[in-house]
Amino acid sequence: MADDRAEDDRAESESANRPVAGDAVLVEKDATVPAVAVLTLNRPARRNALTLELKQALVAAVEQVAADASVRAVVLAGSGNAFCVGQDLGEHAEALRAGAGSTFDTVERHYNPIVRGLTGMPKPVVAAINGVCVGAGLGFALACDLRVAAEGAVFATAFSAIGLTADSGLSASLVHSLGASRALELLLLGESFTAEQAARWGLVRAVAPADQVLDSALDLARTLAAGPTAAYAEIKRAVAIGAVSPLEETLAAEAAAQARLGRTRDHAGAVEAFLAKQRPTFEGV
Incomplete structure (x- = not known):
């Protein structure tokens, strides 16, 4: 085996x-x-x-x-x-x-x-x-x-x-x-x-x-x-939207992105690591 x-x-x-x-x-x-x-x-x-x-x-x-x-x-x-x-x-x-x-x-x-x-x-x-x-x-x-x-x-x-x-x-x-x-x-x-x-x-x-x-x-x-890959994807998407869109559309895109990222393991783990004064370990999801 x-x-x-x-x-x-x-x-x-x-x-x-x-x-x-x-x-x-x-x-x-x-x-x-x-x-x-x-x-x-x-x-x-x-x-x-x-x-x-x-x-x-x-x-x-x-x-x-x-x-x-x-x-x-x-x-x-x-x-x-x-x-x-x-x-x-x-x-x-x-x-x-x-x-x-x-x-x-x-x-x-x-x-x-x-x-x-x-x-x-x-x-x-x-x-x-x-x-x-x-x-x-x-x-x-x-x-x-x-x-x-x-x-x-x-x-x-x-x-x-x-x-x-x-x-x-x-x-x-x-x-x-x-x-x-x-x-x-x-x-x-x-x-x-x-x-x-x-x-x-x-x-x-x-x-x-x-x-x-x-x-x-x-x-x-x-x-x-080694970073928060899901967050990086949302950052890229938000910047692309912000480069060509009015402020209101950008604000809406940011809000939707934060809602998605707030449900990720990386976000939850990073918050706990911060409170414990530890360096977070990101899985990318």
């Missing part, structure tokens, strides 16, 4: 760490805190440019970790020396030359589900921005809840340089983070900005040496994975 259980545990671990759709996106559990899942865009030779295969894999990976109750925090990272340079323009150019009518369906079929999946993830998501972060890659990073950037990371919208407007939610996320004036500046001019500028603007939480950025993101995710 013990051998059977060990075999089952190994199979479960291998399944959790199995890449999605080949090797385009790696889905792994953190060795230190298995409640942290790490999603890694894995086309380092092309700076993680978004091919159809990678986009499909990322949609599946985001859905996978969102549905996995054992995962309580997520890190989104890029392999090699880049986070993501956005759409693979080589693949895109081939589709344009072929007159593919569905060329821009990718926004609705892939980019939008990825952004919705990250922003709506019922657990915190931390972006580990290890290098270039451009176009849809920037949109994905801003769809995460917290961001850590490498000292040499460079950011840009880049859409106007190829005659396009923003996608991946940037028209909203840049405005919410920086205001309409700076969002327009970044989108119209397409000028790049550094990790240090991003930190000054509040787009990233911290700037770390390139060889430490993933560890910094993992440290954040490990802390969050």
Whole structure:
């Protein structure tokens, strides 16, 4: 029986760490805190440019970790020396030359589900921005809840340089983070900005040496994975509502969320721990 259980545990671990759709996106559990899942865009030779295969894999990976109750925090990272340079323009150019009518369906079929999946993830998501972060890659990073950037990371919208407007939610996320004036500046001019500028603007939480950025993101995710996961989900939902809704709607959403959270084991346990002058232990429910 013990051998059977060990075999089952190994199979479960291998399944959790199995890449999605080949090797385009790696889905792994953190060795230190298995409640942290790490999603890694894995086309380092092309700076993680978004091919159809990678986009499909990322949609599946985001859905996978969102549905996995054992995962309580997520890190989104890029392999090699880049986070993501956005759409693979080589693949895109081939589709344009072929007159593919569905060329821009990718926004609705892939980019939008990825952004919705990250922003709506019922657990915190931390972006580990290890290098270039451009176009849809920037949109994905801003769809995460917290961001850590490498000292040499460079950011840009880049859409106007190829005659396009923003996608991946940037028209909203840049405005919410920086205001309409700076969002327009970044989108119209397409000028790049550094990790240090991003930190000054509040787009990233911290700037770390390139060889430490993933560890910094993992440290954040490990802390969050030990927290009140149900409360984090409600916090994300309430902030999303508050960003676009009148005060009365926000107040109603907050009241409903508090009523739900008031019935959780985490809330009851945390109150008892506070009264006993002890540190609470959160189960995430």
